[in-house]
Amino acid sequence: MLIDVKKLSLGEQLDFDYKENLVVRNVPVEVHAFGKVSFTEEGYIVSGKFDAVLNLKCDLCLDAFTQRAEGVLDEVYSNDADEEKEYWHFEDKTLDLKPALEANIMLKIPMKAVCSDNCRGLCPKCGQNLNKGECGCDREYSNPVFEGLMDLFKD
Ligand SMILES: [Zn+2]
Numbered sequence: 268m269l270i271d272v273k274k275l276s277l278g279e280q281l282d283f284d285y286k287e288n289l290v291v292r293n294v295p296v297e298v299h300a301f302g303k304v305s306f307t308e309e310g311y312i313v314s315g316k317f318d319a320v321l322n323l324k325c326d327l328c329l330d331a332f333t334q335r336a337e338g339v340l341d342e343v344y345s346n347d348a349d350e351e352k353e354y355w356h357f358e359d360k361t362l363d364l365k366p367a368l369e370a371n372i373m374l375k376i377p378m379k380a381v382c383s384d385n386c387r388g389l390c391p392k393c394g395q396n397l398n399k400g401e402c403g404c405d406r407e408y409s410n411p412v413f414e415g416l417m418d419l420f421k422d
């Protein structure tokens with residue numbers, strides 16, 4: 268995701284459109300980024316959008332699933348040293364979009380990945396994925412809270 272800005276003069280802009288596979292926080296991500304780069308007094312301003320497919324693994328049932336994410340790119344590339352502002356640095360008049368995209372996608376990766384609101388997870392006794400069917404284990408009495416309740420009602 269390198270953008271060559273050698274031919275860009277001050278005041279000009281150019282379009283970019285990239286598709287690439289990244290790995291962010293161990294999550295494989297297919298990302299599509301598009302927008303424009305403007306060469307201004309402040310530096311090279313990248314403004315655009317991205318949409319991504321996150322290839323996640325459910326924390327409950329461990330099945331693979333995908334989740335879409337999208338966001339806005341609004342980045343400044345400059346080699347000026349300005350302590351007030353955060354710039355992406357670049358070399359050889361070439362902007363690398365990858366670190367900026369990774370930073371944006373990082374924020375979109377859920378802390379807890381769950382394949383669906385109805386995910387039933389794995390059976391704590393035999394490990395079967397309960398979304399795929401009942402295993403037949405007697406799970407109710409393995410829950411200590413539930414067991415406590417059962418004790419209350421015993422007498
Ligand atoms: Zn799940």
Ligand SMILES: [Zn+2]
Pocket residue numbers: 390391392393394395402403404
């Ligand atoms: Zn089971």
